Amino acid sequence: xxxxxxxxxxxxxxxxxxxxxxxxxxxxxxxxxxxxxxxxxxxxxxxxxxxxxxxxxxxxxxxxxxxxxxxxxxxxxxxxxxxxxxxxxxxxxxxxxxxxxxxxxxxxxxxxxxxxxxxxxxxxxxxxxxxxxxxxxxxxxxxxxxxxxxxxxxxxxxxxxxxxxxxxxxxxxxxxxxxxxxxxxxxxxxxxxxxxxxxxxxxxxxxxxxxxxxxxxxxxxxxxxxxxxxxxxxxxxxxxxxxxxxxxxxxxxxxxxxxxxxxxxxxxxxxxxxxxxxxxxxxxxxxxxxxxxxxxxxxxxxxxxxxx
Numbered sequence: 001x002x003x004x005x006x007x008x009x010x011x012x013x014x015x016x017x018x019x020x021x022x023x024x025x026x027x028x029x030x031x032x033x034x035x036x037x038x039x040x041x042x043x044x045x046x047x048x049x050x051x052x053x054x055x056x057x058x059x060x061x062x063x064x065x066x067x068x069x070x071x072x073x074x075x076x077x078x079x080x081x082x083x084x085x086x087x088x089x090x091x092x093x094x095x096x097x098x099x100x101x102x103x104x105x106x107x108x109x110x111x112x113x114x115x116x117x118x119x120x121x122x123x124x125x126x127x128x129x130x131x132x133x134x135x136x137x138x139x140x141x142x143x144x145x146x147x148x149x150x151x152x153x154x155x156x157x158x159x160x161x162x163x164x165x166x167x168x169x170x171x172x173x174x175x176x177x178x179x180x181x182x183x184x185x186x187x188x189x190x191x192x193x194x195x196x197x198x199x200x201x202x203x204x205x206x207x208x209x210x211x212x213x214x215x216x217x218x219x220x221x222x223x224x225x226x227x228x229x230x231x232x233x234x235x236x237x238x239x240x241x242x243x244x245x246x247x248x249x250x251x252x253x254x255x256x257x258x259x260x261x262x263x264x265x266x267x268x269x270x271x272x273x274x275x276x277x278x279x280x281x282x283x284x285x286x287x288x289x290x291x292x293x294x295x296x297x298x299x300x301x302x303x304x305x306x307x308x
Contacts, residue, residue, distance in 0.1 A: 007131070011062040012166070014210055014234075020047065021054035022195055024066065026237065028131070029106065031068070033200060039068050075132055076105045078124060081117035086289050089282040091157035092150060093118075093136075094289055099146040099267035099296055104134040118151060126151070127158035138162060139235055144266075146294045147174070147273025160281035165235065173275035174230040174240060175219075175293065177300055178249040179260045182218055182226050189214045189243040193236045202256060203238040205246045212236045214243040222304040225252060241269060252300060264303045266296040 015023060024036045024045070037054045039045055046065045047056060058064075087094035095114065097103065102113040118126060118136055126136030129152070134140075136151045138161045150170075152158035164170045194209025196202035203209075213233035220227040226249070230240055238257075244250055245257040252259050254269035277288045293301070 006067045009064040011058045011060055013060045016058050016060045017208060018058055018194065019054065020052060020056040020058060023058055044068055076110060076115050076119060078119035079111060079116040080120050081112065083117050083121055086148065087287060089280055091153050091282040092161065092280060094276060095149055095151060096291055097141055097146060097149055099144050099294065102143050103140040104137055122153060125153055127153065127155045129155050129158040139165065141273055144268035145271045145273065148276045148289060148291065150276065150278060157281040164278060168233055171277035172232050172273060175272045175274050175297055176228050176230055176240060176244065177252045177270040177297065178226050178228055178244050179252060180224065180226065180249045181221060182249060186217045189247060191243065191246060193239060193242050203242045205242060210236055212239050214240060223307060225304055240271060262300060262303060264299050266300065270296050270300050272297055
């Protein structure tokens with residue numbers, strides 16, 4: 001059944017200074033940019049109760065009202081897919097998403113995602129703040145990135161966790177195997193990230209992008225490769241992949257951003273979200289969850305260590 005998508009957004013300072021159609025394309029990754037632009041042109045989107053062009057540059061506190069007609073989105077189906085649950089209470093879950101699995105359905109892939117599995121496990125008791133295709137999803141991981149994700153069972157917990165993330169009080173750490181030998185044992189990349197100008201499937205460092213900060217620390221060095229621990233201050237789409245590629249150390253096997261392919265079969269980029277520190281809305285206590293290396297990292301480390 002076709003669905004209308006009606007939502008209101010108030011622009012935070014970190015989302016300002018980008019085009020209206022760019023903002024909506026990031027909010028609705030399942031909807032094409034051309035469809036969004038048609039909806040804006042037809043008056044289905046207003047800013048501060050006024051119709052504007054797709055190129056309108058957003059300002060802090062702007063209020064967007066979007067009434068998208070006939071997006072052809074359908075509620076995802078619940079599927080009995082095994083979940084690796086590391087933490088659960090009445091309000092939230094932390095799950096370990098495997099590499100190769102989409103976090104949520106898209107307009108072209110509607111099944112076998114983490115959301116399909118979550119709907120079955122929770123009997124569809126998930127927050128609906130993030131749209132029809134992303135129930136419960138507070139933040140996401142790329143298909144080929146494995147690791148820890150927080151899931152909200154209700155809207156209060158979603159808002160509680162989202163606020164923590166916006167205030168940079170959630171600590172997310174990643175393992176990444178990158179190409180080349182980093183000069184320094186630790187460093188920070190502070191470069192804004194936005195949509196690539198000519199390749200919509202990619203992100204890029206861009207002067208008009210959103211503020212993005214990545215900290216890294218070397219864990220182990222190999223001949224031409226480095227294992228790093230990464231701590232994110234912000235959570236932009238493809239942030240680690242873009243930042244590491246920007247400093248000429250793309251992630252191993254990440255063909256989209258120029259990573260070298262090793263003769264080891266992995267799901268693509270060798271990247272894992274291994275650590276989460278957060279306060280649960282249920283008990284108001286801090287929780288810290290960590291997991292060990294996933295299979296892709298173990299395989300690549302074994303290969304590189306054999307070449308030392």
